[in-house]
Amino acid sequence: MVLSQTLKDGVLIITTEANRIDAASAIHLKDQFRELTEAHSGRVLMDLSNVNFMDSSGLGAMVAALKSLNGRKLELCALEPMVAKVFKLTRMDQIFVIHATQSEAFDATEKGTDAA
Amino acid sequence: MTQAQLNSLSKFAPRIYFDATINADPLSVRDAIMIIMERLKTDFPSESDEINNTEIVLAEVLNNIAEHSYGAENIGDIALSVVMTDSLLSLETRDNGIAMPGLAPPDPKEQPLPDETDKLPEGGFGWMFIQTLTSHMEYRREQNQNVFCAQINI
Numbered sequence: 001m002v003l004s005q006t007l008k009d010g011v012l013i014i015t016t017e018a019n020r021i022d023a024a025s026a027i028h029l030k031d032q033f034r035e036l037t038e039a040h041s042g043r044v045l046m047d048l049s050n051v052n053f054m055d056s057s058g059l060g061a062m063v064a065a066l067k068s069l070n071g072r073k074l075e076l077c078a079l080e081p082m083v084a085k086v087f088k089l090t091r092m093d094q095i096f097v098i099h100a101t102q103s104e105a106f107d108a109t110e111k112g113t114d115a116a
Numbered sequence: 117m118t119q120a121q122l123n124s125l126s127k128f129a130p131r132i133y134f135d136a137t138i139n140a141d142p143l144s145v146r147d148a149i150m151i152i153m154e155r156l157k158t159d160f161p162s163e164s165d166e167i168n169n170t171e172i173v174l175a176e177v178l179n180n181i182a183e184h185s186y187g188a189e190n191i192g193d194i195a196l197s198v199v200m201t202d203s204l205l206s207l208e209t210r211d212n213g214i215a216m217p218g219l220a221p222p223d224p225k226e227q228p229l230p231d232e233t234d235k236l237p238e239g240g241f242g243w244m245f246i247q248t249l250t251s252h253m254e255y256r257r258e259q260n261q262n263v264f265c266a267q268i269n270i
Contacts, residue, residue, distance in 0.1 A: 020146065022142065023142040023175070023179045024146050053175075055172060055179065055242075055245075056175075056176055056241035056242040057179060060238040061238075063236050063237070066236070067233055067234055067236065067238075071233060082171070082172075086245075089244070089245065090244070092229075095233075
């Protein structure tokens with residue numbers, strides 16, 4: 001299993017259970033993400049705290065996941081330094097909404113800073 | 117040669133971290149990377165940036181071979197060696213797949229990301245990572261083999 005899900009205050013939290021999002025797991029992430037988000041129309045937050053390695057194939061799968069939301073945002077939280085680096089080098093950190101932690105992602109809504 | 121001479125030699129000699137032939141599929145690539153990284157991290161427990169960069173470079177180089185040189189057929193040999201001195205990590209791969217187009221690695225051009233989400237690229241980041249994270253890289257075709265070398269300053 002690459003991903004698991006929980007629903008909290010209407011936000012679908014998808015936790016990446018795999019430690020490596022690489023060429024071997026990218027396709028599974030893409031497919032499972034699509035399955036889990038299909039029936040959900042609210043916010044989607046992906047918790048990457050378990051991921052300690054991501055390569056270009058993994059990043060490609062993240063972009064595919066974002067695209068499968070058909071224009072909705074994909075919020076991410078808890079990026080390890082190596083994962084953050086991959087997003088930064090490709091400037092994808094400007095495309096995804098990135099929060100430091102899960103609770104920060106929820107604070108963002110409460111404070112109304114999550115301008116939709 | 118005396119034991120003392122041997123000891124002083126080994127202190128300056130390159131340390132070989134990995135030298136093996138692996139199959140060109142994503143899981144074998146992952147296994148090889150994990151073995152190499154475990155050895156590197158034993159010597160560099162502080163997790164320096166350069167050691168982390170090595171993991172990305174290895175993944176991109178090896179997966180490029182699996183995907184492009186061997187056409188993602190999940191079969192084919194990659195001979196990989198990783199050697200390190202106190203200041204430089206050097207890796208070399210040899211494979212029997214097809215030659216790189218133009219007999220040279222692609223030169224990734226930095227392009228602004230498109231505004232529309234559905235036009236975002238899902239690939240093509242690999243060579244940019246290799247180029248950005250290595251101090252030197254070199255490719256040559258040698259008797260029906262692809263030979264690729266890269267160096268990372270440690």
